[in-house]
Amino acid sequence: MSIEEIYSLIENRNLKDDELRNSLIQTIINNILNSCKNKEVYIIGHNNPDADSIISSYILSNILNSMGINSHFSILDKNYDYTFHDKKLLEENFKYQPEIVHNLDNYFILVDHNDLQGLKKENVLGAFDHHVIKYEIDNILEIEYASTSLLIYDLFKYKYEFSEEEKYLIGLATLSDTDYLTSTRFTDIDKELFDELNLKIDVKEYQKKYFITTNFSLGVEKNFGINKKEYLRNNKKITRIQITSYDDNELNNYINKAKELGYLLIWLNYDNNTTTIYYEDNIIKLNYLLSSTYLVFKLLEDRKKLVIT
Ligand SMILES: [Mn+2]
Known part of the structure; x- marks a missing residue:
């Protein structure tokens, strides 16, 4: 089997009880654990975590330490400020401080991303992630769970006893990664796992308190700067703007700006649970929330195919 075949077999969660799939997953976990032996490892998430x-990162370092691997919950010294989306959620619910790593010659395990972002390939021992595989490092365990935290929970729940607090934190990470359980990323399989955490929290209340929608008082210009992300898709550079709101009052202003700049606009309305997508003079309206840029690309590409055939 090629590595691509192995990865795509692992990715497919509907083959839940497939023996081959399970053994491949176990092989990758073992590869990562074995490569950690006698090393000090630093576990880091992506830029602007x-x-x-x-x-x-915190949970995996606890798990590895319990297995006798000397590992650190950490961040790099540059570009590792908490993203403003989750600042309040973390400040009020997460009391641990990551170690700051200055020396890039350490050994790393990546969580929640699988690209090097400036690290040397030989220093990265593996990754646990739920994003598209970039093939920049070896030993990637990537499955499209709602959150990496939930993936780690599912992988280790029979080998590690998660504390109540750890389960709570895994729940919070999942809330944040699924726009408080509203996004299509939160599947039935994820819901089952989330329920297994058995958290006694009112999700709506957490959404009201911590879910940050776009601050329209900043104006269109500024919001285009803040909410911008660049993607490379089929050799084409695409800049996308994602706006979250509880109404569509300013939608047209943002479409006009996206038109002017040639950007892709994804507008999420959390009151009606609707999505408006603007790209290359087309406006698409969806009666559900589609907050994954990756899925928006797929939708646009599928539509293009329809038009051509
Ligand atoms: Mn994530």
């Missing part, structure tokens, strides 16, 4: 990056 969100709750899922921080919490999965």
